[in-house]
Amino acid sequence: MERTLILIKPDSIQRGLIGEITTRFERKGLKLVGMKMMHLNEAILLEHYAHLKDKPFFAGLKKFMRSSPVIAQCWEGVGAVKAVRILCGITNAREADAGSLRGDFAMSPQCNVIHASDSQETAAKEVSRFFKNSELFEYEKTEYMHVYAEDEIQ
Secondary structure, rough: OEEEEEEEEEHHHHHHHHHHHHHHHHHHOEEEEEEEEEOOOOOHHHOOOOOOOOOHHHHHHHHOOOOOOOEEEEEEEOOOHHHHHHHHHHOOOOHHOOOOOOHHHOOOOOOOEEEOOOOOOHHHHHHHHHHHHHOOOOOOHHHHOOOHHHHOOO
16 A cells, blocks of 8 residues: 655635545545645745755745645555545646636646645655654545555555
8 A cells, every 4th residue: 555645735725625535535545644734834845845945946845835834744545645636636726627626716837725745755755754653644445445456566
């Protein structure tokens, strides 16, 4: 099973989309193994967005991400990284497909409701950046027999 990180961004918090976003992942059949609300400090923003630090929009991105708390969630499932990315839609929300979170709820590349890990490698780093091992939970998800074929989860 793969694990992946999502951040429910400040725009989603302010617009009351937490439940809607969480429900989409639950309905897909993914397993929530960690969740917490937090304010992002300068250090975590610099680490998380290091690949964007030289972009002209970086200062605005940091200001936006500090404007409200975020909710960090860790989801688990077979092919979780790709499944979550499909549910989110492309980063430029104005061009995201209808039915995706960004396509349904956003109009901006920055205020695009959610962050999602873009690869298994990135997901591993991001999950450990936002969660201690003690904040992630192992438990049997009894509905898996209705989500996956038996040979997919062994």
